[in-house]
Amino acid sequence: MIKFYDLKKVNQRYEAAFHEKFEQFMQRGWYILGDEVALFEENFANYCQSKHCVGVGNGLDALVLIFKAYIELGKLEKGDEVIVPANTYIASILAILQADLVPVLVEPKLETFNLNPDLIVEKITSKTKAILVVHLYGQLTEMDKIEAIAKQNNLLVIEDAAQSHGTDSGVKSSESGVGIAKAYSFYPSKNLGCLGDGGAVVTNDDDLNSIIRAMRNYGSEKKYVNDFIGINSRLDELQAAFLNVKLPDLDADNQKRREIANRYLDEIKNDKVALPFYDGSTNHVFHLFVIRTENRNELQEYLKENGIETMIHYPVPPHQQKALKEFNSLSFPITEKIHREVLSLPISPELAEEEVSRIIYALNHY
Ligand SMILES: Cc1ncc(COP(=O)(O)O)c(C=O)c1O
Numbered sequence: 001m002i003k004f005y006d007l008k009k010v011n012q013r014y015e016a017a018f019h020e021k022f023e024q025f026m027q028r029g030w031y032i033l034g035d036e037v038a039l040f041e042e043n044f045a046n047y048c049q050s051k052h053c054v055g056v057g058n059g060l061d062a063l064v065l066i067f068k069a070y071i072e073l074g075k076l077e078k079g080d081e082v083i084v085p086a087n088t089y090i091a092s093i094l095a096i097l098q099a100d101l102v103p104v105l106v107e108p109k110l111e112t113f114n115l116n117p118d119l120i121v122e123k124i125t126s127k128t129k130a131i132l133v134v135h136l137y138g139q140l141t142e143m144d145k146i147e148a149i150a151k152q153n154n155l156l157v158i159e160d161a162a163q164s165h166g167t168d169s170g171v172k173s174s175e176s177g178v179g180i181a182k183a184y185s186f187y188p189s190k191n192l193g194c195l196g197d198g199g200a201v202v203t204n205d206d207d208l209n210s211i212i213r214a215m216r217n218y219g220s221e222k223k224y225v226n227d228f229i230g231i232n233s234r235l236d237e238l239q240a241a242f243l244n245v246k247l248p249d250l251d252a253d254n255q256k257r258r259e260i261a262n263r264y265l266d267e268i269k270n271d272k273v274a275l276p277f278y279d280g281s282t283n284h285v286f287h288l289f290v291i292r293t294e295n296r297n298e299l300q301e302y303l304k305e306n307g308i309e310t311m312i313h314y315p316v317p318p319h320q321q322k323a324l325k326e327f328n329s330l331s332f333p334i335t336e337k338i339h340r341e342v343l344s345l346p347i348s349p350e351l352a353e354e355e356v357s358r359i360i361y362a363l364n365h366y
Contacts, residue, residue, distance in 0.1 A: 040243050069211040115142075159182040162187075181202070
């Protein structure tokens with residue numbers, strides 16, 4: 001069976017280095033917010049060409065902390081509306097709700113699965129204060145258009161980069177002067193994943209950085225001095241050590257994903273399968289390779305019979321989840337179509353050429 005994403009294999013190549021890090025960790029005897037977290041924050045800020053990185057417990061908290069910090073700064077108020085793509089993973093929407101803000105769902109483009117900039121303006125009201133863009137499946141949203149809208153309407157732009165480690169929007173965004181913060185997840189199956197939960201906020205904004213740095217730690221930057229109603233959400237020291245080992249390979253892994261994607265795009269030829277849009281640039285890191293097909297369950301079953309594991313990202317749109325009752329009566333036809341038709345093919349950097357060929361062969365004979 002070709003596994004969808006063989007986590008054991010992905011991390012096996014680092015086993016010796018992980019053991020070494022663990023030895024050092026035991027020797028130091030310092031378990032929370034130690035040298036490895038500080039080093040990772042420096043490494044990842046540099047990698048993102050940003051001024052600051054704050055390590056936090058997970059990607060959801062990274063988003064929540066950004067929103068809460070903007071509230072502390074007076075740039076957002078409880079009850080403000082935040083534009084968000086309707087087809088995102090539900091965590092983006094949960095973060096908005098957890099900060100007592102109001103998510104306003106906007107349809108994506110069917111071709112890119114990302115927020116459709118042309119549909120944003122009609123959703124803007126006097127209460128709209130931010131856009132949460134989600135670079136879904138690893139593809140950068142059309143940031144130039146988003147930023148133009150944001151500037152015109154005086155909106156903050158926040159990026160959910162949980163699936164897009166390695167795309168390069170940070171520098172561009174900061175140059176335009178739009179207040180920007182990016183939330184990352186290091187959930188094990190992400191392009192940069194740890195061996196547990198982890199997340200980070202990346203920003204060029206000094207104030208946002210210092211508030212989030214305190215807020216992840218009970219609202220306290222200086223021990224026993226609490227300036228904010230914070231939470232406990234710190235990047236774990238050991239997970240940071242593992243991330244320090246893995247980060248240098250991120251670009252090469254992303255390149256490998258793009259090479260596999262290019263083979264799929266060139267070689268899969270089947271009218272029943274719609275391939276994803278890709279502009280050929282490095283603005284896609286193919287966290288997922290998502291095709292669409294009308295008889296999704298049938299295709300998934302067929303691939304399984306042919307020894308190929310696939311997954312669905314995601315089977316139920318957020319607005320139809322029981323948790324989001326107040327959204328259940330809304331209709332988002334493009335989002336609903338996406339959730340009905342999408343199927344994710346294996347795209348691990350550990351896939352062998354021969355395995356990619358087998359996947360292509362199976363799809364071409366479906
Ligand atoms: C788009 C998106 N946002 C946010 C998250 C939340 O990240 P985490 O699982 O680290 O809390 C995820 C992760 O699954 C995600 O895919």
